[in-house]
Amino acid sequence: MREFTTYVTHLECSLTGARVESDRIHGLSEAGRPFLVRYDLDAARRSVDRDAVAARPGGFWRYRELLPVRHSANVVSLGEVDTPLIPLSTMARSLGVGGRGEIVVKDEGRLPTGSFKARGLALAVSMARELGITRIAMPTNGNAGAALAAYASRAGIQTFVFCPADTPEVNVREIALQGARVFRVDGLIDACGALVGKGKESMGWFDVSTLKEPYRIEGKKTMGIELAQQLGWELPDVIFYPTGGGTGLIGMWKAFDEMEQLGWIGSHRPRMVAVQATGCAPMVRAWERGEKHAERWENAHTVASGIRVPAAVGDFLILQAVRESDGFAIAVDDEAIEEARIRAAAGDGLLLCPEGAATLAAYQEALERNLVDPSDRAVLFNCATGLKYPMPDRSEPVPDELM
Numbered sequence: 105m106r107e108f109t110t111y112v113t114h115l116e117c118s119l120t121g122a123r124v125e126s127d128r129i130h131g132l133s134e135a136g137r138p139f140l141v142r143y144d145l146d147a148a149r150r151s152v153d154r155d156a157v158a159a160r161p162g163g164f165w166r167y168r169e170l171l172p173v174r175h176s177a178n179v180v181s182l183g184e185v186d187t188p189l190i191p192l193s194t195m196a197r198s199l200g201v202g203g204r205g206e207i208v209v210k211d212e213g214r215l216p217t218g219s220f221k222a223r224g225l226a227l228a229v230s231m232a233r234e235l236g237i238t239r240i241a242m243p244t245n246g247n248a249g250a251a252l253a254a255y256a257s258r259a260g261i262q263t264f265v266f267c268p269a270d271t272p273e274v275n276v277r278e279i280a281l282q283g284a285r286v287f288r289v290d291g292l293i294d295a296c297g298a299l300v301g302k303g304k305e306s307m308g309w310f311d312v313s314t315l316k317e318p319y320r321i322e323g324k325k326t327m328g329i330e331l332a333q334q335l336g337w338e339l340p341d342v343i344f345y346p347t348g349g350g351t352g353l354i355g356m357w358k359a360f361d362e363m364e365q366l367g368w369i370g371s372h373r374p375r376m377v378a379v380q381a382t383g384c385a386p387m388v389r390a391w392e393r394g395e396k397h398a399e400r401w402e403n404a405h406t407v408a409s410g411i412r413v414p415a416a417v418g419d420f421l422i423l424q425a426v427r428e429s430d431g432f433a434i435a436v437d438d439e440a441i442e443e444a445r446i447r448a449a450a451g452d453g454l455l456l457c458p459e460g461a462a463t464l465a466a467y468q469e470a471l472e473r474n475l476v477d478p479s480d481r482a483v484l485f486n487c488a489t490g491l492k493y494p495m496p497d498r499s500e501p502v503p504d505e506l507m
């Protein structure tokens with residue numbers, strides 16, 4: 105890979121704005137909040153041309169100037185691709201969506217390891233390599249652990265992954281097969297996170313929990329840049345995002361801001377919609393109450409395991425993006441998720457993961473409640489391949505006349 109100049113300048117606490125040096129190992133800020141990576145966007149504006157960037161080979165490494173990795177030798181890659189935008193035309197027709205309006209799925213299931221966690225973990229692992237880290241640990245609901253295991257093994261970094269005991273079996277096995285040590289924990293993802301924190305000293309590992317290190321969000325922000333590029337630098341009206349820790353939502357919001365400062369896009373912003381499951385909806389509750397932070401959700405449960413996150417360190421950043429964008433937070437139940445999944449698969453031939461199906465269910469409900477307009481251009485995020493999740497058995501016996 106050729107060398108690129110990164111325009112990274114420093115890291116900044118997302119709550120207090122306190123600055124620290126880049127190119128050093130950092131976890132949370134002194135205030136116990138996530139760090140955000142900052143760039144010299146004025147300089148980048150003068151020398152990085154959006155159309156030249158768009159003309160490079162596909163995949164998020166094309167945005168190198170806006171990513172923190174300094175040396176190409178440290179880039180860990182598994183063949184990342186641009187993920188396609190797929191219109192749900194049958195669905196749109198049946199819901200009366202038309203004119204300028206459309207429902208488009210950004211299918212992140214096409215990335216290495218089958219989920220958008222590849223974006224964040226490719227960055228976190230590449231930066232770990234650059235900073236000389238040799239052992240990493242993380243809590244996961246499945247997909248993040250799989251992406252970490254794959255990228256870290258490729259980089260020769262040891263990994264320790266903690267997941268709730270009821271994490272989808274395929275995730276637990278793919279994590280182990282891709283070279284990580286994986287542990288089933290009797291508890292939810294925050295209990296797994298506590299174990300990772302506990303072992304930090306004694307096990308000497310670096311904690312890459314969601315937003316507890318600064319770089320996963322930089323990987324996730326590439327979704328926002330890629331989306332803008334694919335839409336001819338014209339953002340959609342509304343984005344439905346299945347929200348767990350919220351890295352993607354926060355990351356895209358950051359990307360929009362950076363792109364405006366670079367002169368790549370104008371000031372128009374999509375409304376950001378945080379989608380959760382009724383069995384675990386801390387952001388929806390906080391949004392409805394007008395709160396700045398979200399309380400932990402007790403007894404969290406949903407088939408959409410990727411968004412079963414009872415408490416998020418970046419809660420205030422999620423809520424801020426939703427509010428600033430004039431968006432909203434909405435919860436859908438598991439039944440609606442299953443129905444939406446079946447409908448998209450049978451009607452439009454697109455097999456969504458349950459979290460992706462949640463965005464479709466939420467879109468339908470939002471349309472009914474007039475929270476969105478049929479003339480809106482809506483983008484839904486399908487964050488993982490539907491093939492990783494259990495499917496109902498709909499097979500039939502061979503008909504008699506064929507016997």
Ligand SMILES: *Cc1c(COP(=O)(O)O)cnc(C)c1O
Nearest residue numbers: 247348349350351352410459487
């Ligand atoms: C992790 C995950 C999410 C939630 O993403 P965040 O950016 O952490 O909110 C949604 N869907 C799937 C399939 C996931 O793996």
